[in-house]
Amino acid sequence: GAGVSQSPRYKVAKRGQDVALRCDPISGHVSLFWYQQALGQGPEFLTYFQNEAQLDKSGLPSDRFFAERPEGSVSTLKIQRTQQEDSAVYLCASSLVSDVRLAGEGSTGELFFGEGSRLTVL
Amino acid sequence: KNQVEQSPQSLIILEGKNCTLQCNYTVSPFSNLRWYKQDTGRGPVSLTIMTFSENTKSNGRYTATLDADTKQSSLHITASQLSDSASYICVVSGRGSQGNLIFGKGTKLSVKP
Numbered sequence: 001g002a003g004v005s006q007s008p009r010y011k012v013a014k015r016g017q018d019v020a021l022r023c024d025p026i027s028g029h030v031s032l033f034w035y036q037q038a039l040g041q042g043p044e045f046l047t048y049f050q051n052e053a054q055l056d057k058s059g060l061p062s063d064r065f066f067a068e069r070p071e072g073s074v075s076t077l078k079i080q081r082t083q084q085e086d087s088a089v090y091l092c093a094s095s096l097v098s099d100v101r102l103a104g105e106g107s108t109g110e111l112f113f114g115e116g117s118r119l120t121v122l
Numbered sequence: 123k124n125q126v127e128q129s130p131q132s133l134i135i136l137e138g139k140n141c142t143l144q145c146n147y148t149v150s151p152f153s154n155l156r157w158y159k160q161d162t163g164r165g166p167v168s169l170t171i172m173t174f175s176e177n178t179k180s181n182g183r184y185t186a187t188l189d190a191d192t193k194q195s196s197l198h199i200t201a202s203q204l205s206d207s208a209s210y211i212c213v214v215s216g217r218g219s220q221g222n223l224i225f226g227k228g229t230k231l232s233v234k235p
Contacts, residue, residue, distance in 0.1 A: 042226050111168065
């Protein structure tokens with residue numbers, strides 16, 4: 001596709017339910033990031049993949065959060081036993097390069113974001 | 123602790139006017155700084171990316187400046203349009219983990235007719 005696609009765009013879950021959020025990155029993009037954005041706040045890092053390898057999951061708030069990218073393309077963020085504090089927009093971003101720290105001259109390292117999945121836990 | 127602070131938190135200006143948004147950071151060592159525009163209910167869209175060696179970068183009516191010595195950046199918007207109403211987020215990348223993209227809370231800009 002032309003951009004990063006996320007589904008569902010909106011999800012309402014009852015407390016205790018499990019949810020799965022999907023991210024389709026731009027084809028060929030190596031790096032994939034998940035972020036959590038609370039209302040009125042900036043995105044907060046959750047986890048990062050380089051191809052199928054999850055290289056950093058230090059931002060996952062608890063062991064109820066799990067992310068995978070088994071074939072190095074589509075990624076799924078799963079939240080088990082959802083709680084009200086999990087209500088947020090979950091953003092996915094992808095980058096063509098393997099190292100986004102090299103952004104700028106000669107290497108864009110640009111991050112392309114999806115529209116996000118808004119999760120509301122009742 | 124690596125931090126990115128943006129000011130003002132919110133701003134209202136009249137269409138056609140200029141404005142400047144500020145970003146101060148303590149991320150060290152520093153790799154690059156980005157400005158994103160986020161429309162309500164949408165994902166962030168990149169405006170500029172600057173490394174420590176770049177002082178200014180323009181993208182149409184948007185001009186970003188960077189002073190790596192004082193760890194300050196600004197985003198100047200010229201001749202604002204109604205479509206500029208959005209949140210503007212400053213993001214700083216350190217040289218640590220790839221996940222170490224530190225996001226500011228953003229400045230919410232409202233352009234009124």
